[in-house]
Amino acid sequence: MAAAHPLVIVGASYAGVQLAASARELGFEERIVIVGDEVHAPYQRPPLSKGLLTGKTSVDNLALRGPDFFAQNAIDLMLGRRATALDPGARSVRLDDGAVLDYGWLALATGARCRPFALPGSTLEGVLDLRTLDDALRIADAAGRTERACVIGGGFIGLEVASALRARGAEVTVVEAQPHLLARAFPQLMSSYVENAHRRRGVALLTGRGVRALHGAQGRVAAVELDDGTRIDCDLVVLGIGVLPNAELAQQAGIAVDNGIVVDMLGRTSAPRVLAAGDVASMALPPAPGVPARMRLESIQSANDGARALASLVVGREAPCTAVPWFWSDQFDLKLQMTGLAAPGDEVVLRGDMASDRFSVFYLRQGTLVAAHSVNKPAEHMQSRKLIGARARLGADQLADPSFDLKTVA
Structure with missing residues (x-):
């Protein structure tokens, strides 16, 4: 296999692995290298805040791909290695041990921290x-x-951890600085539902409250002090205050960054x-009304x-990413599934009984x-994804x- 124009992927993440897999599926024949800073082979992340904490999932079941996948597809995994510098002019990336990888295409799939x-x-x-x-672990x-x-933090990760710890019998308090849980992701109706669902299952919620300090005894955390001086006794604190994109490698190389690496619908940077x-x-x-x-x-x-869009580009069969975004979260016995992008001013229509x-x-x-x-309505979620992708027009009464039957809508 020729190696004149290798695809180097920085990040052994979902995006990184999917890009490598899709590039091979589409016929990319050059060398593919994935550089990952963790020593673990690529693994699934959703169970980390769900099944792994409740004991329903074991480490042995976390592999993102089978043990032979990378060898069979001639994908070189360089684990426990970190990219430290990128030179777009020379088309090379330097690693933490001084090694330099030349590339024909470079993909940054470095995730967030x-x-x-x-x-x-x-x-x-x-x-x-x-x-x-x-x-x-x-x-x-x-x-x-x-x-x-x-x-500390009432986003998806914080609430999934809270539900897992509560399911294991711990007393759990969630502290959220915003007036409502999931304020960035949900409008008021859904935020209130999630809050009530957690309270009914024994989680104490404190919203609109900041944290002033953590206090310990003999070096171990013992209490969380809130902005009004209230103390919450605890023997474990889990932080769920959001993430920052790992865009420094791109920024240092002069690539456009604005809350992440700026890319088009094919994943091309500046x-x-x-x-x-x-x-x-x-x-x-x-482009769509009300969408950023x-x-x-x-x-x-x-x-x-x-990643699939990137793969289409590197093989010369451009297929921009136009998929409707979707996401899910498991909390207690609730499967929350979200698709599309809601915005303030949208007409809100409830179907079914929240209780x-x-x-x-x-x-x-x-x-x-x-x-x-x-x-807990997976069929409606699946149908909604199709309807949103088709820009279907429906009446609120329907x-x-x-x-x-949503399936009757053309």
């Missing part, structure tokens, strides 16, 4: 965040000895033959869809279905009627 938490007490034992497999180990846990996908990429979106020009979508499916924990909320913009949030 946990947002720093620099308040007093942040270095105490028992203060953990969650991004990697090693992080999850530390939390799972601590959970077995935890009686009272405090989760540097020739340098691409980006996944959580690190701020990707252009198909581009977004950084932190989801597995968006990473995979973006039953089985319903969907639809969002119409000028009569066009643009987003849907479902709880969507609100559980007897109306």
Whole structure:
């Protein structure tokens, strides 16, 4: 196999692995190298805040691809290695051991990292965040000895961890600085539902509250102090305060960065033959009313869809990413599934009874279905994705009627 124009992928992530796989499927014959800074082979991330913490999933079941996949597809895995410098002019990337990899195409799939938490007490034992497999293993180990846990941050990761710890019998308090949980992702109706669902299952929620400091005893966290001086006793703190894109490699090379690496719908950056996908990429979106020009979508499916677009480019069969974004979250016995992009001002339509924990909320913009949030309604979620992709026009009365079959809409 020729190696004159190799594809070098920095990041052994969902996007990185999907790009390598799709490039091979589309006939890319040059060398493919994936550089990953973790020592673990590429693994699934959703179970880290779900099944791995509850014990329903084991480490042995986390592999992203089978053990023979990389060898069979002639994909070189360089694990435990970190890219430190990028030279777009020379088409080369330098690694932490001084090695230099030349590329024909370079793809940055470096993902994101946990947002720093620099308040007093942040270095105490028992203060953990969650991004990697090693992080999850530390939390799972601590959970077995935890009686009272405090989760700082009411986003998806924080709430998934809260539900997992509560399911293991711990008393759990969630502290969220915003007035509502999931404020960036959900409008008021869904935020209120999630809050009530957690409270009914025994989670204490404190919204609109900031954290002043963490306090310890003999080097281990013992309490969280809030902005009004209130103290929450706990023996485990899990931080879920969001992430930052790992865009420094691109920025240092002069590539355009704006809350992520700026890319078009094919994943092209401002540097020739340098691409980006996944959580690190701020990707252009198909033009539509009420939709931003581009977004950084932190989801597995968006990473995979973006990676497929990159693969189409490197083989010369351009297929821009136009897929409808979707995402899911498992919390207690609730499967939350989201698709499309809702915006303030959309018409909100409830289908079903929220008290039953089985319903969907639809969002119409000028009569066009643009987003849907479902709880324990997987069939409605799947149909919603198709309808949003088709820019289907429906009446609010149709969507609100559980007897109306969504599959009949052309």
